[in-house]
Amino acid sequence: MADGLTPSQTIGPFYWGTLVSSCRADLAPAGVAGERIELALTLHDAEGVLISDGLLEIWQANSHGRYNHPEDRRNLPLDPGFEGFGRASTDATGTARFATVRPGPVPWPQGGMQAPHINISVFARGVLNRLATRLYFDGDPALAGDPVLKLVDPARRSTLLAKRDAEGVWRLPIHIGGAHETVFFDS
């Protein structure tokens, strides 16, 4: 039967309590190097309605820019206890929260570096295929030279920029459709 990919299907509304029992919203226990940050990612549908049954996952490099994965063979420090993976469901306000460290820059295959970013997977009832996007940090001087942002229509780049609120939380609204539709990536 292995003559093609297994097709994607929606996560549905009832994953909670099983998948989320292994959730990890706090990625960086004490001792992990780097600037502590909090993320609040809020999911909206095409009409702006908050999506309270979504699941968000994040994947990121550590503060040195190193991924905890065998494909990252660079001679940079790995933090014991920092895998770089987070998973949290959205709450009644459509928001999933994570505590982590600010990632370092990672290389671009054709040379140079990418601006620090966090990779995001979006799942929800009604979402038939995983939606992949990225979070960048508003105000980061590295944004100007980022090769991925250069692939994005300048008018839509702001959909990828988390902004720091008065409490210091990095907030990123994610819109699945609508006038402020988030840029999703196909890789």
Add this chain to the structure above:
Amino acid sequence: MAQDLYRRPAPGQHPPHRVDAYKSTPNRSPRKPAVVLPQTLSEITGPLLRGERLGAEENDLTRQRMGPPLGERIVVHGRVLDEDGKPVPDALVEIWQCNAAGRYHHPGDQHYAPLDPNFHGGGRARADSDGAYQFVTIKPGAYPWKNHHNAWRPAHIHFSLFGPAFATRLITQMYFPNDPLLAIDPIYNSVPEAARPRLQAAFDLGATRPEWALAYRFDIVLRGRNATPMEDEHG
């Protein structure tokens, strides 16, 4: 130019984002095309979760509570493979499902069917070096949903896999063979027709345990690697 490590899916393998017959999709699907990204370290790495220690009962959903759950006990097993038929070793496989009466152990599920105190419905397994995984569970029931008049979901088990990279992440659903509800299910039928059989488990008499449980086989195929590894490239 560096070559992508993982092959891009050929057309016709996954569902489109928007399928009007599945009424949650029109307001939950992107309108604009995705921005095509070359695969960078961010996409060819991903969580392997090798530090997750799985309890002995995690892949046996009939032994997680005080007593055995009601329903037809089954074995669900298979291999996690890539498109070239190579095993994906050590892959973490997560499943969740409703009980035999068609109800999820979830506060949002208000279907008028009994909860089973002996069935939670979540399991995890780690594939072995050959990509083989196995669960023991009970056959989930069909249940109604409000998508359209007299809508019923065919019996299914949800599967979640990471594979070796961010680019290989997959959430899907496994269905049972010869289920008459497949024909009227907009979620199953969101997949292009030729690819739909890959969502169906096969009845597996050989893996059946006599006097104990019937067995179904469900192989999961994740994205394969391009022929030329990146490390062999120069320039």
